[in-house]
Amino acid sequence: MWRRRLSALLPRSPCSSSAPSSYQQKHRHILLPTPNEKPLAPSLLRLFTSQAGSDGGRPFIAFILGGPGSGKGTQCSRIASDFGFAHVSAGDLLRNEITSGTDQGELILEIIREGRIVPSEITVELVRKAIESTTAKRVLIDGFPRCEENRIAFEKITGTEPDLVVFFDCPEDLMVKRLLGRNQGRVDDNIETIKKRLKVFESLNMPVVNYYSSKGKAHKINATGSADEIFEAVRKLFSSLRL
Numbered sequence: 001m002w003r004r005r006l007s008a009l010l011p012r013s014p015c016s017s018s019a020p021s022s023y024q025q026k027h028r029h030i031l032l033p034t035p036n037e038k039p040l041a042p043s044l045l046r047l048f049t050s051q052a053g054s055d056g057g058r059p060f061i062a063f064i065l066g067g068p069g070s071g072k073g074t075q076c077s078r079i080a081s082d083f084g085f086a087h088v089s090a091g092d093l094l095r096n097e098i099t100s101g102t103d104q105g106e107l108i109l110e111i112i113r114e115g116r117i118v119p120s121e122i123t124v125e126l127v128r129k130a131i132e133s134t135t136a137k138r139v140l141i142d143g144f145p146r147c148e149e150n151r152i153a154f155e156k157i158t159g160t161e162p163d164l165v166v167f168f169d170c171p172e173d174l175m176v177k178r179l180l181g182r183n184q185g186r187v188d189d190n191i192e193t194i195k196k197r198l199k200v201f202e203s204l205n206m207p208v209v210n211y212y213s214s215k216g217k218a219h220k221i222n223a224t225g226s227a228d229e230i231f232e233a234v235r236k237l238f239s240s241l242r243l
C-alpha cells in the first residue's frame with residue numbers, strides 16, 4: 001500500500017478547496033515511493049504491519065486533536081513525561097522545514113501564515129518519518145490529522161489506525177485568549193489568522209474527530225480549566241489504558 005503514489009490515494013474532496021498551487025505542480029515528486037523505488041526499511045515495514053504493543057511491533061499511537069489553543073502541546077508534554085510517550089508535533093515538524101530552509105519550506109510558511117492546511121503528501125511523510133525514527137513504544141501525534149484527507153492518506157500509506165484519539169474540547173473565546181497570549185513569535189498567532197484557523201478547525205478538523213468518535217476511538221476532554229485540572233482528566237484516561 002505504501003508503494004502507491006499518495007496522489008492516487010487522496011479522496012476527491014481535499015483539505016483545501018483551492019486548485020494545486022504552481023509549487024505543488026512543480027513538486028509532484030514529493031510523493032511516497034513508487035514500485036521502482038527503494039523499499040521500506042525492515043523496521044518501518046514491521047512498524048506498519050504489526051499491531052501496537054506486540055513484540056517488535058509498531059508503537060502505540062495516540063492522535064491528540066483539538067482547536068488551536070485548546071492546549072494540545074501543553075498536555076502532550078505532560079503525557080510524554082509522565083507516561084513515556086514520544087511527542088511528535090505535526091506543527092513543529094512543519095515549522096522545522098521552514099527554519100531549515102528546505103524546498104517545501106516556502107510553501108509551508110505561506111500556508112501556515114494563512115491558517116490553511118499543508119498538503120497531505122508533505123505532512124504524512126514528515127509524520128511517518130518521525131514515527132519511524134523513534135524507538136519509543138508509545139507515540140503522541142499532536143495536531144494531526146487536520147482534515148479527512150490527512151486522515152485517509154495516513155491510514156492508507158501506513159496501513160494503520162491510531163489506537164487512541166484524544167479531543168480537547170474548548171470554547172472559541174478561550175482558545176483565542178490563549179493564542180493571543182502564547183507569545184512564541186508565531187506567524188499565525190494574530191487575530192486575523194486565528195479567525196481563519198478557527199473556521200478551518202470547525203469545517204475540516206471536526207469531521208476527523210467525528211469520524212473517530214463514530215468508531216468509538218475518540219475521548220473528549222473538557223479543556224477549559226487550568227492546565228493542572230485538565231491533566232487530571234488526561235491522567236485518568238492514560239492510566240486506564242493497558243500500555
Ligand SMILES: Nc1ncnc2c1ncn2[C@@H]1O[C@H](COP(=O)(O)OP(=O)(O)O)[C@@H](O)[C@H]1O
Binds near residue numbers: 225
Ligand atoms: N489550561 C490552560 N489554561 C491557560 N493557559 C493554557 C492552558 N493550556 C495551555 N495554555 C497556554 O495557552 C497557549 C496555547 O497552548 P498550547 O498547548 O500551545 O495549545 P495548542 O497546541 O492546542 O495550540 C500556550 O501559551 C499555553 O501555555
Ligand SMILES: O=c1ccn([C@@H]2O[C@H](COP(=O)(O)OP(=O)(O)O)[C@@H](O)[C@H]2O)c(=O)[nH]1
Binds near residue numbers: 091113143
Ligand atoms: O497536520 C498539520 C499540522 C499543522 N498544520 C499547519 O500548521 C499550523 C500550526 O499547527 P500547530 O498544530 O502547531 O498549531 P496549534 O493548533 O498547536 O496552535 C496549522 O494552523 C496549519 O497551518 C498543517 O497544515 N497540518
Ligand SMILES: [Mg+2]
Binds near residue numbers: 091
Ligand atoms: Mg500546538
